[in-house]
Amino acid sequence: MDITRLTIKEARGLLDNKEISAVELTRMYLDRINIIDGKVESYLSVTEDMALENAQQAQNIIDSGKSSMLTGIPLSIKDNICIEGTKTTCASKILEDFVSPYTATAVNRLLTDNAVILGKTNLDEFAMGGSTENSAFKTTKNPFDVARVPGGSSGGSAACVSASLALGSLGSDTGGSVRQPASFCGVVGMKPTYGLVSRYGLVAFASSFDQIGPIAKTVEDCAIILDSICGNDPKDATSLKYENDSNYSSSVSGDIKGLKIGLPKEYLTEGLNAEIKDSLYKSIDNLESMGAKIEEFSMPVLKHAVPAYYLMSSAEASSNLSRYDGVKYGYRADNCKSFNELIGKSRAEGFGKEVKRRILLGTYALASGYYDAYYKKALKLRTLISNGFNEAFSKYDVVLHPTAPETAFKIGQNTNNPLTMYLADIYTVAVNIAGLPSISVPCGYDSKGLPIGLSFTGKPLGEKEIFRAAANFEAEFADKFRVPAI
């Protein structure tokens, strides 16, 4: 068995045919983490005891013939998603010692299906960033080139799947944080429709944008994970009451003859790297040869998506992160003589620089005298962006676009230039502003051998269309798909 090419679907077959036990499979991944993760640094904590316990229980279920798709499948979880009794640090000094008192609904659903949790993965502090360099604890490396970033903020999750240190992972996507690292690490990352997956137990960054999403080696594997974690949850008031009439994993079959795909012109500007553009057009040719109809369309408001996103998400973050006061949980500054000193110092010493920038930007956007010019203006742009997508989806089944304007960059290259980092989110943030589903799949490699991602975005609850389109594309790309030589 070649672990570097193993998928959840294939592992399911091996487990059910008793070719491998759940404990053996889990042990294989734990051993590989021991040998390889020193180079990738994708995990913040490995929950070995829990994993082996999960695996033994899973084997009992398999032996009783009652396994579901994820029974005994080793997965990892981004470290901003809570698992009771384990640390959830959000890669922040302020939560360095925080032990979750409860388990997130999405993780509970994986555990109900008897999946195996290997550990918690690295991220940009509080999921704020696009390179995982903003982690207070580790710099995760891209498995395709360890001198480069894995993307972010779910960089640990993407790198660990890419390096075959888990069969799949849960990330969170506020402005592209699942799709962009998946693209940088040559794997598949999917952001569901806002409200499809419960946010209960996901540490809040920007509540009207945040969604938990799967990262895996294939489109079908992402659909299998989504089947487990989706669905209404009374503990999340924004959770949709949507009854899915069939599994997402069954939506990957079927061809795409006649599928109408729109390509926004505003995403084909000079900021797009030439090799990525070339790969995009080759992908378009492939999709057309499969019978899809592709045409360009214009949505001028998309060029304002980045500032609108940063104003709204930072405003929400500044409010959400006000809970870190050094009192109830988290880092507490020493020797403070007053309550205000305790809060101010605990926050100043506990938060990293990027988190402080976002809190300042959000506070500024909400401050008296600036609210209308910044925050409210951004909310109006949110209306225009949502309306623009509604109009596009009246003509097209799926919107196609690059996932990121560049491939993975060198570690340290952009750390002193936050603006460059923000602008690189150009193709992903509009999806979160409008609450749409989107999936990034590998579509090529640049001249340095670095992966390029292609995104399929759907209408609200249009998961099945994007899974089907992405799976068809993936099947055509299969013989070109590479795994990193880590």
Add this chain to the structure above:
Amino acid sequence: MTNSEPNDYIKYIANLAKLSLDDNEIQSLADDMRDIIGLMDTIKNIDTEHIDATEHISRVTNNMREDNPGDSFETEKILSNSKKTMENCFAIPKMIE
């Protein structure tokens, strides 16, 4: 950030956000924020006069449920993440002399 004393403004915002930053950090963040606010300023002149604001794209309204009492968290468990507690409460520095 058009203020003639930009660092004063950062100090004002940091105070609102309850971040006790030292002068070096204020200076460094002020430099970053100047560029960042510059990007945000690009939306200022877009005409949105007759456009409604969208606070939330959630497709859920008035998520109602029966008011049934459920289990709460154990006090001990909730207090266990606090660095300082006293008599089953979170402890903070004395506020009233």
